[in-house]
Amino acid sequence: MSEILNDYIVRATAAGGEIRAFAAYTLNTVEDARNKHKLSPVACAALGRTLTGAVIMGTMLKSDDDLITIQINGDGPIGNIMVTANNKGEVKGFVGNPSVMLPPSPVGKLDVGGAVGNGVMTVIKDMGLKDPYAGQVILQTGEIAEDLTYYFATSEQIPSSVGLGVLMNRDDATVAQAGGFIVQLMPFASDETIAKLEENIKGLDSVTSMLSKGLSPEQMLETLLNGFDLEFTETVPVRFHCNCDRQRIEKALISIGKDELKSMINDGKPITMNCHFCNTDYTFTTEELKQLLASMRK
Numbered sequence: 001m002s003e004i005l006n007d008y009i010v011r012a013t014a015a016g017g018e019i020r021a022f023a024a025y026t027l028n029t030v031e032d033a034r035n036k037h038k039l040s041p042v043a044c045a046a047l048g049r050t051l052t053g054a055v056i057m058g059t060m061l062k063s064d065d066d067l068i069t070i071q072i073n074g075d076g077p078i079g080n081i082m083v084t085a086n087n088k089g090e091v092k093g094f095v096g097n098p099s100v101m102l103p104p105s106p107v108g109k110l111d112v113g114g115a116v117g118n119g120v121m122t123v124i125k126d127m128g129l130k131d132p133y134a135g136q137v138i139l140q141t142g143e144i145a146e147d148l149t150y151y152f153a154t155s156e157q158i159p160s161s162v163g164l165g166v167l168m169n170r171d172d173a174t175v176a177q178a179g180g181f182i183v184q185l186m187p188f189a190s191d192e193t194i195a196k197l198e199e200n201i202k203g204l205d206s207v208t209s210m211l212s213k214g215l216s217p218e219q220m221l222e223t224l225l226n227g228f229d230l231e232f233t234e235t236v237p238v239r240f241h242c243n244c245d246r247q248r249i250e251k252a253l254i255s256i257g258k259d260e261l262k263s264m265i266n267d268g269k270p271i272t273m274n275c276h277f278c279n280t281d282y283t284f285t286t287e288e289l290k291q292l293l294a295s296m297r298k
Helices: 029-035 041-058 110-115 145-155 192-204 208-212 217-224 246-255 258-265 287-298
Strands: 008-014 020-025 067-074 078-087 089-097 118-126 135-139 159-169 175-185 230-237 272-276 281-284
Touching: 008 217, 020 041, 020 217, 029 041, 029 089, 029 175, 029 208, 041 067, 041 078, 041 089, 041 110, 041 145, 041 159, 089 135, 118 145, 145 159, 145 175, 159 208, 175 192, 175 208, 175 217, 208 217, 217 230, 246 272, 246 281, 246 287, 258 287, 281 287
Parallel strands: none
Antiparallel strands: 008 020, 008 230, 020 175, 067 078, 067 118, 078 089, 118 135, 159 175, 272 281
């Protein structure tokens, strides 16, 4: 794609409501994450796929206050991956080791599975209830899309097909393409619908191949759901967005307690707090720490 497109998710139904489908273009969001976290190519691919999957799943949430978090805890060199999204297309996330480097996989692609390793994926839905819903599955491949497909099948009992892709530019290691789709069968889907969808999926190009050919999210779904009556129902803009600010960091400092704050003040040096999600640093002088301590005494 020559022009820079805005990131977005398109939502659709097909086969008279027997199928619901989502497709996303997330190049700018993933490039933003790469810049903020100084990600290596394989770390960018791993985080970018997770960001795309999470932001699509976020649009499935009902309320503006609902949040979905995907945690991937593997034994590979990338460490943990954590991503959080809401239903407004806002997503943020980080990886444990942003500079991880690995040789290509046997098929010559970025070895996301090797970077993630073996472990578990946890999906947490915070919908304002007393306890958030959490579903956990064993990682199947560490390639993210297959793991989310397995999560939907086992934790939510929803037959799904998940495709996620991040393509990096070889010359400058920026993001060339990023996006994905989630297609799900409703419980009342007919055998005919299921068989036709499975046949369509078999012949499908990879997400990055489709995007590289210039296909939009709408066209990805038209290809995936060829032969079905497809109805687009909603478009949601997507962006990397962290809601951290200085006030939130101040509250975090207050929460560590008076003794810890006094110890920091006695050191006589400024302290820097880092937001893991967006890699923003917040620096507090000794005088500012004293003011925080004084506010706790009121």
